[in-house]
Amino acid sequence: AHEALIDLIVDADGHVDPRLGGAGFNVTRAVARLGRPVAYLGRLSGDRFGQLIRANLDQHGVKIAVEAPSAAPTTLAMVDLDPAGVPSYHFYLDGTSAAAVGSGDAVLPEGTTALHAGSLCLVMEPVGTSTEHMMVNAPDSVTVMLDPNCRPTAITSRQDYLDRLMRIARRADLVKVSTEDLAYMFPGQDAGTAAAELVARGPACVLVTDGAAPVRAFAGGR
Numbered sequence: 001a002h003e004a005l006i007d008l009i010v011d012a013d014g015h016v017d018p019r020l021g022g023a024g025f026n027v028t029r030a031v032a033r034l035g036r037p038v039a040y041l042g043r044l045s046g047d048r049f050g051q052l053i054r055a056n057l058d059q060h061g062v063k064i065a066v067e068a069p070s071a072a073p074t075t076l077a078m079v080d081l082d083p084a085g086v087p088s089y090h091f092y093l094d095g096t097s098a099a100a101v102g103s104g105d106a107v108l109p110e111g112t113t114a115l116h117a118g119s120l121c122l123v124m125e126p127v128g129t130s131t132e133h134m135m136v137n138a139p140d141s142v143t144v145m146l147d148p149n150c151r152p153t154a155i156t157s158r159q160d161y162l163d164r165l166m167r168i169a170r171r172a173d174l175v176k177v178s179t180e181d182l183a184y185m186f187p188g189q190d191a192g193t194a195a196a197e198l199v200a201r202g203p204a205c206v207l208v209t210d211g212a213a214p215v216r217a218f219a220g221g222r
Contacts, residue, residue: 002042002121002131003098004053005075012083020053021077022098023119023149032060039063039109042121045097049074066105070097075120091120091154099124106130108138118147122164123154132164136171146172146203150184170202179210192218 004025009017024042031038040062044050046069053074057064075098078090093099098121106127108115115138121127138144146168155161162185169175175198179191186194195206195218205219 002101002117002127003075003119004040004042004044004057005077005096005098005120006049006053007077007079009079009081011081018049020056022075023147024117024121025053025057027116027147028062029057029060032057032062037063039065039112041065041101041106041109042127043070043072043097043100043105045070045072045074047073050097063109065107065109066101070100072097072100075099075124089151089153091151093120093124093154096124099127101127101130103130103133106134108134108142112142114143114145116145116147119149120151120154122148122168123151123156123161128164132168135168138171143174144168144172145174145176147176148181148185149178150181152184166201169198172203174205174207175203176207176209179208182208192216196221 002024004022007019007021009019025040028038028040040057043066044054044064050069054064073096075096076092080088080090115135117131117135121131135144135146148165165185177198182191182194186197189197191208191210195208198206199218205217208216208218
């Protein structure tokens with residue numbers, strides 16, 4: 001997993017609450033909490049935010065695969081909460097640490113059995129190209145898991161982004177999507193039809209989340 005950032009949560013009164021975040025960071029830390037050996041494969045900044053992220057991963061026993069800190073600042077997400085608590089996102093990505101993963105860094109650690117990636121690390125560069133190459137060329141013995149976690153405000157070219165997702169999906173074993181992801185990827189289709197179309201692209205199983213509704217799994221035409 002590749003993406004760690006700081007969520008700057010801004011409430012309706014303008015109060016700012018910085019939180020450690022990023023989809024890849026969250027997944028990696030969750031796996032560590034489950035007692036499984038896990039590596040975070042992403043670039044962390046040498047700034048104060050990056051130091052906090054690194055310390056948190058260390059605290060949870062996560063191996064940091066790309067050890068050298070970046071001189072670039074930590075990636076930021078501005079999360080605006082309206083009076084009802086509904087969030088909207090604005091991202092500060094270009095020239096930041098999470099983007100700075102080149103092809104020489106995107107190498108699976110020895111003994112890897114599963115690779116999980118997605119979200120903003122498929123949008124930024126050079127990390128997007130590096131991650132795609134690593135995923136589509138992963139050995140057959142590695143379970144490849146994709147979570148698009150689409151963030152339309154961060155996507156420059158929707159078509160290029162979708163093309164990348166489908167190239168990865170052909171190699172992926174498991175794809176996890178939300179109904180919002182499916183609406184972005186397959187506009188005008190209901191979630192079930194879209195999930196079935198995604199399964200047809202290659203993955204063995206597609207998991208669909210829908211807020212508080214039960215999770216659905218699509219596999220083998222069922």
